[in-house]
Amino acid sequence: MNEEEIQQARHELIELKIEHSDLDHAIDLMLQNAYIDQLRLRRMKKRKLKLKDSIQRLESMIIPDMDA
Template sequence: MMADEEQELRALLERLKQEHRDLDVAIAALQGMPGNDQLQLARFKKRKLLLKDRIGYVEDQICPDIIA
C-alpha cells in the first residue's frame, strides 16, 4: 500500500469514528427525551452498527491480519 493511500484510509477512519461518536451523543440525547421518537432512535442505532462494520473494514485495510 502506498503512503498516500494509507493516509487517505486513516483520514476516512477518523471521520467514521467521529460520526460514530456523534451518533452515541445523539442516541443518548434522544433516549433522554420524554416521548422520544423510536423510529429515529432505531435509524441512529442501525447507522451506528453500519459505521462499526465499516470502521472494522477500514482498519483491516490499514493493518491486515496476516497469518504466516
C-alpha cells in the same frame, strides 16, 4: 496499499469514528427524553452499526492480520 491510500484510509477512519461518537451521544440524549421518536432512534442505531462495520473494515485494511 500504497502510502497515499493508507493516508486516505486513516483520514476516512478518523471521520467515521467522529461520526460514530456523535451518533452515540445523540442516541444517549434521545433516550433521556420522555418522548422518543422510535423510527428516528432505529435509523440512528442502524447508521451507527453501519459506521462500526466501516470502521472495522478500514482498520483491517490499514492494519493487516499478523498471520497473513
